[in-house]
Amino acid sequence: MIVGEFILIFIASFAVYSRQTSTPQLPFYTAGVVEFKGASSTLDDLEQVNNNLAAYLEIISSQEAAETDIIAFPEGTLNSALQSTFVPDPKLNITPCNQTQYAYFLQKLSCQAKISKKYVVVNLVEKENCTAESQIANKDPRRCASYGLNQYNTNVVFDRNGVIVSRYRKFNLYYEPWNVTLRPEYGQFTTDFGVKFGHFVCFDILFYTPTTELIKSNITDFIFTTKWFSELPFLTAVQYQQSWAYSYDVNLLAAGASNPSTGNTGSGIYLGKKGALLSVMKSTPERKLYVARVPKKGFPGSNSIPVQNLQIRNKRATTSSINNLLVKRDRRIDSFITVPLNTSTQHVQLCYRDLCCNFNYKTTLLKPPANSLSYQYRLAVFDGDRIYPGIDPLGWSVCSVMACINNTLEGCGLGFNETVRVSPQLRFDHILIEANFTKTENNLLMPNSVDESLMPLGIESFRFNISDAGYKNIARFELLKPRDDLIQFGIYVSFFGERSSTSHLTQISNNLLILCSLFIVFKLKNL
Incomplete structure (x- = not known):
């Protein structure tokens, strides 16, 4: 048929x-x-x-x-x-x-x-x-x-x-x-x-x-x-x-x-x-x-x-x-490596330890009304763990373009007060984010985006692909259609299994070493 x-x-x-x-x-x-x-x-x-x-x-x-x-x-x-x-x-x-x-x-x-x-x-x-x-x-x-x-x-x-x-x-x-x-x-x-x-x-x-x-x-x-x-x-x-x-x-x-x-x-x-x-x-x-x-x-x-x-x-x-809608702010972003987005630059590499993210973008400056406020943007990278009480750490990595209510990192992950008139001052005509991530059996590489209505971009608006490069995976996340309402556009990676377990065991080992050291000091003081 x-x-x-x-x-x-x-x-x-x-x-x-x-x-x-x-x-x-x-x-x-x-x-x-x-x-x-x-x-x-x-x-x-x-x-x-x-x-x-x-x-x-x-x-x-x-x-x-x-x-x-x-x-x-x-x-x-x-x-x-x-x-x-x-x-x-x-x-x-x-x-x-x-x-x-x-x-x-x-x-x-x-x-x-x-x-x-x-x-x-x-x-x-x-x-x-x-x-x-x-x-x-x-x-x-x-x-x-x-x-x-x-x-x-x-x-x-x-x-x-x-x-x-x-x-x-x-x-x-x-x-x-x-x-x-x-x-x-x-x-x-x-x-x-x-x-x-x-x-x-x-x-x-x-x-x-x-x-x-x-x-x-x-x-x-x-x-x-x-x-x-x-x-x-x-x-x-x-x-x-x-x-x-x-x-x-x-x-x-x-x-x-x-x-x-x-x-x-x-x-x-x-x-x-x-x-x-x-x-x-x-x-x-x-x-x-x-x-x-x-x-x-x-x-x-x-x-x-x-x-x-x-x-x-x-x-x-x-x-x-x-x-x-009541929305929490991820306080972990205060430990990100970030730089303000410079509209005169079209390529930036930003690294957090061994993770380097390459940002290529093209923007158009807009003219918002004088009585309005606008989001400002930062490029961000992070590679580490998120800790929850009683649960093994969650390993995660991020390469992201983030909206902020001011020119500081502390202003990212927030929305303007409802009494404020918000107008865009920047349109993203194109974004390409590319990074190499260590290949493991238990990680998940995701395209991650959200706009001002708290909805992700539709699949017609982006392209995401992962290619094999030996012991690395190369992830590419690309904005295909102009947007002036982005809150976040980035690659989000969750690491499960070995990486998180290793981090957890390392933390336990470090704690044991500290306890042993304190015990030795206590013994020496009492000799």
């Missing part, structure tokens, strides 16, 4: 399958991601769960959800520690619907998945009995809490019959009070429409385990439940979601909690190197389902499907400005 005939059949099939489920024979499935505002904290715990559950059930059974094969809800918007639930092991093939040993909201969600005939992914607080005997059986040397329960940040997946087919307990916690499993779990399940999914939670996306390990097992479609706290200039929600999916060239369904006043928003459906089908960054909270048809990776002819035939509702919902 030629491609043209295939596309015609594909388009015609919408009329047949618009209210039916996908099948292994179709080149797409229909997915929904929910941007969701949790219930008001003024309600008590039970009232919050009831409120959230009612909204979940309404979304699953809504007309907007009628075409979906799978719906994903975000992290942390269903229940609390005081309203936690037991979750059966997926190996048992249990349907919690009307099974009273489970919390009523787990029962209701199971029943609704069964009624609606959809795969449903939710994130919740799970509880598990912990005894000395169970710890021995699990070969877990850790002691149980005095109240005899473990509590996890858990993804739960229901199939079309309401059966729990997958459970994943978050392994990388971000200042959270939950337990973690002794060994990482790997959330994955296979659907009746021929797609195998991996799934993980929020902070996990920055780590090798479990995300990269799932990718290395040849999973190409992922579900990401998140309650993300956006951070400039590299880690706003949609910015990083698109960058991650692009770099691994996987389909990503990201469902984000929606509370912009505390920094939470960001959902989307991404097709790897084909970019975002839809993406959402909102300045006001919402409870909304976003739907698109997702081409199946590796399905014959799926790469030839026109994007307009995939977008059920073509959404790029954004904040009106970065001032309408």
